[in-house]
Amino acid sequence: MMGFVKRLINESTMIPVFSVLVGLLLGAVIMLAGNYNPILAYGFLFSKAFGDMYNIGETIRQITPYIFTGLSVAFAFRTGLFNIGAEGQFIMGAIAAVSVGVLLELPWYLHVPLALVASALAGGFWGAIVGYLKAARGMHEVITTIMLNWIALHVSNYIVRTVLLEKGMARSKYIHESAWMSSPGISQMFDHARIHYGILLALALSALFYFLLWKTRQGFELRSVGLNPDASEYAGINVKNTFVKAMFISGVFAGIGGACEVLGVFHYQTINAAFPGYGLMGIAVALIGRNSPLGVVLGAVLIGVLTYGASGMKFGAGVPEELINVVIALVIFFVAASGIVEILLRRFRKKNRVVH
Amino acid sequence: MPDEFAIEMKGITKRFPGIVANDGINLQVKKGEIHALLGENGAGKTTLMNILFGLYQPDEGEILIRGQKVKITDPKKAIDLGIGMIHQHFMLVEPYTVLQNIILGAEPRNGIMIHYKKALARITELSEKYGLQVDPHRTIREISVGMQQRVEILKTLYRGADILIFDEPTAVLTPQEIQELMAIMRRLADEGKTIILITHKLKEIIAIGDRVTIIRRGKVVDSLPVRDTTTEELASKMVGRKVSFVTEKKEAQPGETILEFDNVTAYDDRGIQVLKGLTFEIRRGEILGIAGVEGNGQRELIEVLTGLRKAASGTIRLRGEQIQNRSPRQIAEMKVGYIPEDRQKRGLVLDFTVGENMVLKNYYTDRFCKNGLLQFDRIFQHASGLIGEYDIRTPSEKTNARALSGGNQQKVIIAREVADDPDLLIATQPTRGLDVGAIEFIHKKLIEQRDKGKAVLLYSLELDEIMNLSDRIAVMYEGRIVGVLDPRKTNEQEIGLLMSGGKTGEREVSA
Numbered sequence: 001m002m003g004f005v006k007r008l009i010n011e012s013t014m015i016p017v018f019s020v021l022v023g024l025l026l027g028a029v030i031m032l033a034g035n036y037n038p039i040l041a042y043g044f045l046f047s048k049a050f051g052d053m054y055n056i057g058e059t060i061r062q063i064t065p066y067i068f069t070g071l072s073v074a075f076a077f078r079t080g081l082f083n084i085g086a087e088g089q090f091i092m093g094a095i096a097a098v099s100v101g102v103l104l105e106l107p108w109y110l111h112v113p114l115a116l117v118a119s120a121l122a123g124g125f126w127g128a129i130v131g132y133l134k135a136a137r138g139m140h141e142v143i144t145t146i147m148l149n150w151i152a153l154h155v156s157n158y159i160v161r162t163v164l165l166e167k168g169m170a171r172s173k174y175i176h177e178s179a180w181m182s183s184p185g186i187s188q189m190f191d192h193a194r195i196h197y198g199i200l201l202a203l204a205l206s207a208l209f210y211f212l213l214w215k216t217r218q219g220f221e222l223r224s225v226g227l228n229p230d231a232s233e234y235a236g237i238n239v240k241n242t243f244v245k246a247m248f249i250s251g252v253f254a255g256i257g258g259a260c261e262v263l264g265v266f267h268y269q270t271i272n273a274a275f276p277g278y279g280l281m282g283i284a285v286a287l288i289g290r291n292s293p294l295g296v297v298l299g300a301v302l303i304g305v306l307t308y309g310a311s312g313m314k315f316g317a318g319v320p321e322e323l324i325n326v327v328i329a330l331v332i333f334f335v336a337a338s339g340i341v342e343i344l345l346r347r348f349r350k351k352n353r354v355v356h
Numbered sequence: 357m358p359d360e361f362a363i364e365m366k367g368i369t370k371r372f373p374g375i376v377a378n379d380g381i382n383l384q385v386k387k388g389e390i391h392a393l394l395g396e397n398g399a400g401k402t403t404l405m406n407i408l409f410g411l412y413q414p415d416e417g418e419i420l421i422r423g424q425k426v427k428i429t430d431p432k433k434a435i436d437l438g439i440g441m442i443h444q445h446f447m448l449v450e451p452y453t454v455l456q457n458i459i460l461g462a463e464p465r466n467g468i469m470i471h472y473k474k475a476l477a478r479i480t481e482l483s484e485k486y487g488l489q490v491d492p493h494r495t496i497r498e499i500s501v502g503m504q505q506r507v508e509i510l511k512t513l514y515r516g517a518d519i520l521i522f523d524e525p526t527a528v529l530t531p532q533e534i535q536e537l538m539a540i541m542r543r544l545a546d547e548g549k550t551i552i553l554i555t556h557k558l559k560e561i562i563a564i565g566d567r568v569t570i571i572r573r574g575k576v577v578d579s580l581p582v583r584d585t586t587t588e589e590l591a592s593k594m595v596g597r598k599v600s601f602v603t604e605k606k607e608a609q610p611g612e613t614i615l616e617f618d619n620v621t622a623y624d625d626r627g628i629q630v631l632k633g634l635t636f637e638i639r640r641g642e643i644l645g646i647a648g649v650e651g652n653g654q655r656e657l658i659e660v661l662t663g664l665r666k667a668a669s670g671t672i673r674l675r676g677e678q679i680q681n682r683s684p685r686q687i688a689e690m691k692v693g694y695i696p697e698d699r700q701k702r703g704l705v706l707d708f709t710v711g712e713n714m715v716l717k718n719y720y721t722d723r724f725c726k727n728g729l730l731q732f733d734r735i736f737q738h739a740s741g742l743i744g745e746y747d748i749r750t751p752s753e754k755t756n757a758r759a760l761s762g763g764n765q766q767k768v769i770i771a772r773e774v775a776d777d778p779d780l781l782i783a784t785q786p787t788r789g790l791d792v793g794a795i796e797f798i799h800k801k802l803i804e805q806r807d808k809g810k811a812v813l814l815y816s817l818e819l820d821e822i823m824n825l826s827d828r829i830a831v832m833y834e835g836r837i838v839g840v841l842d843p844r845k846t847n848e849q850e851i852g853l854l855m856s857g858g859k860t861g862e863r864e865v866s867a
Contacts, residue, residue: 215729215730216728216729216730217719217720217725217728217729217730218728220712220719220730223708224705224708224716227705227706227707227708228701228704228705228706228707230701230702231701231702231703231704231705231716232705233664233684234662234664234684234694234696234702234703235684235716235717236683236684236685236688236717237685238683
């Protein structure tokens with residue numbers, strides 16, 4: 001038990017916590033500079049996020065996709081790959097799920113799983129392309145994922161426009177109700193918020209993330225390649241295969257996330273002019289969560305609360321909603337520049353020691 | 357005379373988190389002497405010299421240069437004070453010429469143009485004065501390692517250095533080049549330059565040093581004139597106990613042939629042919645040493661053998677079976693152990709635990725893995741057994757390999773590679789950067805494997821190590837084996853000649 005507490009307050013876990021505090025604090029300074037009342041603003045932010053059952057449900061809905069994309073980015077990171085492509089994998093998962101939901105008619109106990117499997121494969125395939133290009137052609141994954149994001153966006157739009165279009169609308173037809181991941185039951189519990197079963201799946205996948213990486217032979221190889229590809233090659237691990245596997249699994253996480261969003265929240269796919277942004281925010285989530293599954297869940301909660309609560313800040317204290325992006329950026333900055341925070345923490349500890 | 361000393365360092369203390377690297381060190385170097393600084397790796401020699409060169413600031417103590425108290429805040433200040441450092445790894449721009457490298461950062465100008473004529477005149481003058489032969493118009497790429505080192509020396513002289521620090525200067529040289537370097541150092545000293553020689557090679561100190569200061573664990577153990585001491589005395593002062601120099605071993609009992617290379621060729625990453633028809637064999641119960649100057653294909657030989665690099669032609673047979681171009685795992689599974697050259701880059705995943713590193717090559721076998729799940733109980737049990745057997749100093753088997761000292765990291769690798777009872781053990785630079793105690797241990801282990809009837813392929817750049825351990829020595833030059841020698845019937849001169857491409861002819865025995 002003591003060991004657990006010690007681990008909770010050691011330096012590497014303190015850095016994200018401290019970064020969040022510094023981020024919020026500097027955000028407050030910026031609000032003061034703009035003649036806003038930061039205490040009032042943060043008060044409204046949190047009461048918007050947690051004020052009543054409806055808003056709690058909606059906050060959870062907001063958190064859910066961030067967990068999926070955060071896991072996706074973190075998983076690739078663990079194998080030493082920087083997956084900027086969770087966005088595209090998310091979109092491919094969503095369009096696959098909507099296609100299954102619209103085009104097939106099945107009983108719910110087949111329809112939902114089939115839609116999820118389709119999205120997992122679509123997202124995984126989209127990731128595996130990146131892994132393959134890196135392994136076979138030596139192309140850097142940052143470049144290929146960014147390009148594949150755009151391709152995914154337009155492939156999705158094309159499929160909606162040509163196959164799934166609802167006449168006269170800029171979106172697909174509704175999926176059949178048998179493919180819905182939302183239910184009146186839990187929706188009513190949260191006062192008709194759009195919360196859905198995706199959150200349970202997200203938490204289950206976080207556990208799977210841990211199990212896969214730290215308990216299985218496959219995970220041993222993935223982590224080994226992530227930490228030292230040269231030693232892994234020497235030890236007989238097929239490093240190139242591992243890149244493909246890691247990107248496939250990474251894509252699966254994001255793809256299922258896309259499916260949950262359309263099966264659980266919207267029940268259709270829109271023609272998008274721009275990226276929904278969940279995949280890109282997944283990078284922030286993984287960074288804040290330091291690529292650990294528990295960290296990703298907590299990071300997703302943070303980002304979810306801040307982005308959902310931001311509208312409360314605007315209505316209550318008149319602070320522009322966009323300011324929350326500044327706060328998020330500051331948090332990420334301090335997590336990424338952990339050296340600065342380490343120095344601050346050490347100062348802080350030294351002072352403590354003097355007092356004792 | 358107050359300015360009798362070129363350098364005086366008084367009570368220098370430097371602390372790093374968790375360690376006192378220099379603990380009240382006093383060093384006095386007379387003008388015009390060659391002063392050797394002797395100590396094991398991690399003893400604090402390099403820290404002390406980095407302080408002198410302005411790379412670190414001491415926590416306590418003071419420095420006097422030519423009797424003047426100074427504060428050396430950065431290397432630029434050190435250079436202004438006439439201190440020059442010749443690093444172990446050369447700091448040269450490869451595509452530039454010798455001339456351009458020497459003047460880089462201190463170019464004489466003619467308006468906005470570089471005044472090459474003036475630079476050349478100055479370099480010619482310096483090189484004649486000190487016997488530093490260089491070819492100013494060749495690029496660094498085209499010249500030998502020995503000449504590259506002379507360029508480094510000229511660089512410091514060009515900047516007006518009269519105190520020269522040499523950091524392990526002989527590591528990359530052939531025996532002949534070492535002779536030349538020593539002559540140069542002597543000449544520099546005779547011309548009034550002061551020289552500090554950082555080394556752990558006792559023979560060099562005896563050969564060239566005027567005075568030696570021995571450092572152990574951050575403290576000065578002794579400082580004495582070289583003519584009053586012996587290698588044995590220096591060694592015991594350096595290590596703190598008596599050490600045996602001769603590795604004791606019985607007569608080799610070579611058995612059947614295990615490994616045969618037949619006319620193997622291979623290319624390096626740039627597409628240049630680096631193995632040009634390599635032919636040799638190793639038998640059970642013998643240690644075959646591969647000698648050669650770095651970069652003559654030794655590394656590629658090992659990579660081709662272990663499956664990390666493709667052979668372009670030729671055959672490699674292990675116990676009669678062709679193995680060229682199989683995967684590293686397939687080769688490892690044929691009872692081949694491999695201690696890699698770079699233990700931190702190749703040999704270990706530093707952020708894995710000691711236990712995980714111990715199974716890095718066989719984690720997937722039934723012994724440690726069931727139904728795709730790793731059996732961590734067994735992995736850690738296996739590790740704690742090896743930790744005891746090999747006396748690896750680690751808090752536990754669950755400690756990250758990064759936290760271990762170099763010697764203990766190497767022991768983890770050796771334990772892993774020997775534990776699987778290989779028929780062929782490949783050891784590449786197995787003692788590089790280790791202290792004397794760890795070196796003794798590793799040498800013993802290699803001989804133990806030989807005596808158990810295993811074949812050992814040893815590649816090392818330390819000629820002494822090759823001479824001491826090998827039963828046969830194969831010398832590599834430009835991608836070929838140019839001679840196989842019996843260590844009892846040869847000497848450094850003969851090997852050195854072969855290493856630099858000369859022929860001896862008479863003693864060449866068939867591979």
